[in-house]
Amino acid sequence: MRLSPDCIKRLCARRGVSLQAFLESAGVSRTAYYSLIRKNSILPRSVQAMAGMLGVAPSSILYEEPPVAGRAQAQIQEAAGVLALNPRATFENVWHTLVLLDEPPIERLRRSLLRGRTHHLH
């Protein structure tokens, strides 16, 4: 995967900033920028190697974290699905369970203990 200078120039123009101003605000030196656009691939060699071993394009094994709002929307839909099949369940319990299931077990336990201990102190 390569960095597209055309795409960057187009987006800069759309935002009304020069390439130089854009690089400065992004904290990227001109040297680093021109070095990046000359590279055949900006991905780490390890990623390319894994993709090569699997016989797929590197983009096939990459994914983008959904933005927070998108994740929340997905959880609301998931909660609605659970409630449709379990009408006696409450949205609050289902929602909080789904949120906790996104965390590793140790973080779920920490939240539980933290709230339990805070509640105990008051």
Added chain:
Amino acid sequence: MAAPTIFTEAEQAFLRELRLRRVEFMIVGLAAAALQGTPAVTQDIDLWFKDLGDRRIHEALARVGGIYVPPTATTPPMFAGKNVALFDIVLTMHGLRDFGRELRNTRVVRIGRTTVRVLSLERIIVSKKAANREKDRLILPVLEDALATLKTTRRK
């Protein structure tokens, strides 16, 4: 990420030491429910041991600077020491079968650098129903909704 202020590495060490010594135990109660995604609050981590007289428990305690406090006429058996203060000893689980049989109703859950057996949400619900204290009755809807969520979404 900021360092956790509760259930720190030092507190997890006791579980690791128990596992290293192959002590047979499981996490039960609301800590077990929380590990499986239940939005419940708890103050302690309840541990159910197959044999509380197992010397390896004392060895694990010694490794993390804890001690075993035997029961008296008025107090239950306890662990004492900064790194084990979060852990409570459970002697009986209302409504459940013996330790060996309930071991089949556990899930292996990763906690930090170790894995532990955790009583399933289904069996936690059975024990809470059997105990039937006011606090058990209050938490039951939350446990049941969490179980419904896990079953419907097939998430862990």
